[in-house]
Amino acid sequence: MLKAKITRLSVSDVRFPTSLEQHGSDAMHTDPDYSVAYVVIETDGGLKGYGLTFTLGKGTEIVVCAVEALSAFVVGTCLEEIVSDFRAFYRLLTSDGQMRWIGPEKGVIQLATAAVLNAVWDLWARAEGKPLWKLLVDMDAKKLISCIDFRYITDALTEQEALDILLKGQEGKRQREEQMLKEGYPAYTTSCAWIGYPDQQLKQLCTEALKDGWTRFKVKVGVDLQDDIRRCRLIRQIIGPSNTLMIDANQRWDVGEAVTWVTSLAEFQPLWIEEPTSPDDILGHATISKALAPLGIGVATGEQCHNRVMFKQLLQASALQFVQIDSCRLGSVNENLAVLLMACKFQVPVCPHAGGVGLCELVQHLILFDYISVSASLHNRMCEYVDHLHEHFKSPVEIQNAHYMPPKDPGYSTEMLEESVLQHQYPQGDVWQGHPGC
Numbered sequence: 001m002l003k004a005k006i007t008r009l010s011v012s013d014v015r016f017p018t019s020l021e022q023h024g025s026d027a028m029h030t031d032p033d034y035s036v037a038y039v040v041i042e043t044d045g046g047l048k049g050y051g052l053t054f055t056l057g058k059g060t061e062i063v064v065c066a067v068e069a070l071s072a073f074v075v076g077t078c079l080e081e082i083v084s085d086f087r088a089f090y091r092l093l094t095s096d097g098q099m100r101w102i103g104p105e106k107g108v109i110q111l112a113t114a115a116v117l118n119a120v121w122d123l124w125a126r127a128e129g130k131p132l133w134k135l136l137v138d139m140d141a142k143k144l145i146s147c148i149d150f151r152y153i154t155d156a157l158t159e160q161e162a163l164d165i166l167l168k169g170q171e172g173k174r175q176r177e178e179q180m181l182k183e184g185y186p187a188y189t190t191s192c193a194w195i196g197y198p199d200q201q202l203k204q205l206c207t208e209a210l211k212d213g214w215t216r217f218k219v220k221v222g223v224d225l226q227d228d229i230r231r232c233r234l235i236r237q238i239i240g241p242s243n244t245l246m247i248d249a250n251q252r253w254d255v256g257e258a259v260t261w262v263t264s265l266a267e268f269q270p271l272w273i274e275e276p277t278s279p280d281d282i283l284g285h286a287t288i289s290k291a292l293a294p295l296g297i298g299v300a301t302g303e304q305c306h307n308r309v310m311f312k313q314l315l316q317a318s319a320l321q322f323v324q325i326d327s328c329r330l331g332s333v334n335e336n337l338a339v340l341l342m343a344c345k346f347q348v349p350v351c352p353h354a355g356g357v358g359l360c361e362l363v364q365h366l367i368l369f370d371y372i373s374v375s376a377s378l379h380n381r382m383c384e385y386v387d388h389l390h391e392h393f394k395s396p397v398e399i400q401n402a403h404y405m406p407p408k409d410p411g412y413s414t415e416m417l418e419e420s421v422l423q424h425q426y427p428q429g430d431v432w433q434g435h436p437g438c
């Protein structure tokens with residue numbers, strides 16, 4: 001299977017009209033249509049790999065163009081050739097002398113890299129007959145390290161240090177794997193309190209979620225302080241004092257404003273404030289972290305942190321207390337591995353961003369690997385869950401008692417149902433016919 005030669009790459013613009021009911025809305029993205037640039041790679045042996053990156057409607061066509069521009073690097077190569085030196089292949093995609101000018105390793109081109117490489121990782125896991133998390137857990141430590149591009153991060157994490165972390169992680173690994181298979185990985189829900197949901201809906205969803213066993217909840221904030229106070233009070237009343245609450249501002253504030261606003265919400269005891277300000281403002285995050293530490297509120301960020309270099313600086317500057325990796329924002333598994341290992345070295349817990357379309361499906365593999373092989377800890381750790389659009393996937397996430405149960409099917413859980421792709425393709429899919437946005 002590894003000998004398979006990649007013969008074709010196709011990419012589709014697939015959009016879901018989630019903005020109609022305000023699903024996914026936040027202080028900055030008030031009308032998100034959850035979307036993906038969806039990649040299928042075909043091989044001469046018949047095996048296919050599926051990959052995606054997450055977007056919000058308009059602009060997906062630009063990511064699709066970028067994927068098409070990268071496809072020349074992939075078509076004609078052999079899976080074995082790629083994975084025998086995955087670091088070199090990652091560099092080939094991210095360091096092309098002309099294309100890197102529109103990055104490097106950030107923005108649209110990095111989203112496209114993620115979509116393409118996610119498909120390659122899916123293909124690799126399928127070729128090995130394993131779910132991706134298991135492929136990673138079983139992989140020899142040196143082989144894993146050989147998938148990571150350490151350029152620009154060796155001042156924070158050397159190859160030897162990364163290897164040492166993985167070797168240390170061997171201890172107790174089998175028990176942790178068994179534990180995950182039995183109990184699953186702890187999750188929190190964001191589905192109850194999107195910014196566009198009225199109080200009644202928030203109340204009903206929270207009450208139902210509590211009944212379903214959820215104990216950790218995230219609420220969107222940042223548009224109007226009085227609204228936030230009312231909504232946080234409401235949610236705290238429903239979930240009680242001992243369940244966990246997080247708040248997410250999606251980059252709404254300036255640095256000083258973030259500190260003042262979150263201080264006004266401190267009585268509701270949020271564990272973290274997520275994305276308080278621009279995702280690029282490392283020193284701003286450090287200032288906010290320092291100011292909120294006495295209140296027991298941490299800073300979480302990462303869903304729009306575009307590469308390992310940014311994460312390195314956030315960690316070096318003690319600018320975040322929770323690392324939110326994203327399976328489709330960073331350069332696929334390769335770059336996520338680098339961030340997981342850096343977070344371990346800096347002893348900062350990883351709580352991945354998920355939700356959107358497919359992000360839960362993908363990132364569960366990474367966080368399972370993190371627990372089993374890297375961090376060996378569940379302290380202050382949980383993976384986001386959002387209850388939308390799973391029905392469009394061939395191997396949707398399985399949640400039991402607010403935990404992600406490890407996927408069993410081979411691959412990266414990236415394959416979508418053909419029918420779903422056809423119906424939601426933009427603009428020709430049935431779902432978009434007669435739609436006001438079309």
Ligand SMILES: C[C@H](O)[C@@H](O)CC(=O)C(=O)O
Pocket residue numbers: 023024025026029032190248250303353354355356384
């Ligand atoms: C636009 C997205 O729904 C965003 O609000 C998601 C997010 O910030 C989160 O899940 O966290």
Ligand SMILES: [Mg+2]
Pocket residue numbers: 248250274275303353
């Ligand atoms: Mg967020």
